[in-house]
Amino acid sequence: MTTRIASQLLAIGCLASLLVPAAGAQEAYPTKPVRLVIGFAAGGGTDVIARALAERLGGILGQPVVLDNKVGANGNIAGEIVAKALPDGYTLLYNTSSIVISPALYPKLSYDVTKDLIPVSMTANLPLVLVASKKLDVRSPQDFVSYLKRNPGKLNYASAGNGNITHLSTLLMLQSLGAQATHVPYRSEAPALADLAGGQVHFYLATAPGAIPLIKDDRIRGLAVGTLERMDTLPQLPTMSEAVVKGLEVGAWSGIMAPAGTKPEIIQKLDAAIAAALKDKALLEKFAAQGALPRYMPSAQYGTYMRDELGRWVQIVKANPVKID
Numbered sequence: 387m388t389t390r391i392a393s394q395l396l397a398i399g400c401l402a403s404l405l406v407p408a409a410g411a412q413e414a415y416p417t418k419p420v421r422l423v424i425g426f427a428a429g430g431g432t433d434v435i436a437r438a439l440a441e442r443l444g445g446i447l448g449q450p451v452v453l454d455n456k457v458g459a460n461g462n463i464a465g466e467i468v469a470k471a472l473p474d475g476y477t478l479l480y481n482t483s484s485i486v487i488s489p490a491l492y493p494k495l496s497y498d499v500t501k502d503l504i505p506v507s508m509t510a511n512l513p514l515v516l517v518a519s520k521k522l523d524v525r526s527p528q529d530f531v532s533y534l535k536r537n538p539g540k541l542n543y544a545s546a547g548n549g550n551i552t553h554l555s556t557l558l559m560l561q562s563l564g565a566q567a568t569h570v571p572y573r574s575e576a577p578a579l580a581d582l583a584g585g586q587v588h589f590y591l592a593t594a595p596g597a598i599p600l601i602k603d604d605r606i607r608g609l610a611v612g613t614l615e616r617m618d619t620l621p622q623l624p625t626m627s628e629a630v631v632k633g634l635e636v637g638a639w640s641g642i643m644a645p646a647g648t649k650p651e652i653i654q655k656l657d658a659a660i661a662a663a664l665k666d667k668a669l670l671e672k673f674a675a676q677g678a679l680p681r682y683m684p685s686a687q688y689g690t691y692m693r694d695e696l697g698r699w700v701q702i703v704k705a706n707p708v709k710i711d
Contacts, residue, residue, distance in 0.1 A: 415475055415652050419450040422642070423468050424480040425461030428453075431595055431676050432640060435510055436480040438672040442663040447655075453480070460484050460549070460710070462495060469497035473647035475656070479503065482640045483551055486696040490703035491549045491710050504648055505692060507660040508641040508683035510673060514555055514612035515597040516626060520605070521585035527609045527629035530589070534565045542568040544578035544590040549710040552578075554699055555591045555612070555636040557706050562631040582606055591636060594619070595677030612636035619677070639681060641688055657685050 422440050426432045433455065440451040456464040461484045471477035485499055497503070516527065522541075524530040534541055545553035548571045560567060570587050572578040575596045582590050583605040591612070598619055601608040610626045611617050614635050626634045642660065644653060663669060664680045673680055683691060702708075 415655060416447055416449040418476065419452050420444075420447065420475070421454050421477045422451050422480050423454045423456055423464045423477065425456060425458070425464030425484075426482070427457050428455050431512065431593070431678070432480075432482055432638075434676050435512075435640065435673060435678050438669055439509055439660075439663060440480075442666050442669045443659050446659045446662055460488055460491070462488055462492060465499070465503070466496050468643065468645055469502035471645050473645040473649075475644065475648055475652035477645065478506070478656070479643040480640065481643050483638050483695065485643075486692055487549065487551065487554060487699045487703075489696065490700040491708065500693065500696070502646050503643040504646055504653060505685050505688040506642040506644055506653055506656045507685060508639060508681055508688045508691065509660060509664065510640050510678045511613070511681040512638040512640070512676075512678050513594045513617060514552065514591045514636045514638070515594050515601075515620065515623070516559075516589065516609040516612070516630065517582065517592050517597050517601065518589045518607045518609055519582055519585045519587065520607055522588050522607075524607070524609070527624060527626070530609055531563060531565075531630060534563065534567065538566045539568060541588040542570050544582055544587040545569060545571050546575040546578055547571055547573060549703075549708055551636075551638045552591050552593070554702050554708070557702050557708070558636065558698070559591070559626070559631060559634065561702065561705065562634060579606070593638060593677065598677060613679070617679075619674075641683070653685055 424433060424436050437453050440453050444451040456467055461482060464479060465485060468477055468479035489495060489499065518524055518530060524533050543556050545556065553571065575593060578590055579592060579596055579600060581587050583600060600606045608620060608623050610629050611620055611623050612626050612635060614625060614627055616625060661682055664682045670680055
């Protein structure tokens with residue numbers, strides 16, 4: 387082989403190496419639409435929040451983020467789908483706080499939230515608000531606590547269902563106060579609030595979107611909010627930490643998770659996109675319309691928070707006769 391031919395072959399090889407990616411080179415992510423599985427019905431408050439976030443994330447990531455509603459078993463059907471999906475970043479879970487309640491309520495779950503899923507970011511919080519019937523002779527959270535303790539077991543409280551966050555949060559509050567009350571479960575929040583306004587039940591830890599209109603119409607009495615800071619939409623109400631139980635925070639938070647085994651660089655990219663999305667003014671306005679507050683936590687912090695919450699709710703369920711419907 388002549389020196390000239392050898393030089394030509396070397397040049398061709400160099401050109402080919404520039405055109406063909408090296409073995410093991412990382413493919414850019416994402417290169418196709420991302421599926422965001424949610425365990426709750428279309429049109430509900432959680433769905434509206436997740437859909438607004440998905441739209442903004444799609445703009446940041448450069449690929450559509452498509453919501454896929456897989457309803458049932460308190461969000462566990464969606465959790466199982468994502469836990470068993472390929473860990474390639476293209477199937478994600480939009481989870482709510484129910485994901486750390488379910489292990490206590492469903493002893494035979496087909497997936498382990500601490501092993502089969504990876505937290506990406508917390509995204510939002512739907513605060514709970516302590517509200518009372520206007521027929522109950524209390525005017526402040528301090529009045530309410532005093533009345534509750536003087537009358538053990540005589541007051542009843544609503545929930546949006548056995549094992550629901552509104553039920554377990556009330557049990558947590560009662561346990562913290564050393565008080566007792568009778569549980570009246572409903573199938574959803576609307577009838578619970580209707581009976582509270584009618585005086586059939588005495589108090590309720592309602593979601594902010596459900597409670598705010600009735601408080602403003604003076605149909606029920608707002609006592610305290612479950613956030614650690616006062617809410618702009620209910621500035622007249624103290625926090626539960628201020629006026630009921632110090633340090634108590636209750637709400638239906640939500641976030642995004644991925645299948646275990648998803649590459650760290652994908653988790654980091656998604657985490658950064660969520661952080662950026664939660665600074666978008668138009669998105670925050672959509673959250674506010676649903677009574678939700680943006681609440682960002684990066685992956686590691688979110689994982690620690692979830693483990694703490696899991697322990698909290700397992701303890702509450704074990705300490706009380708909680709059975710799902």
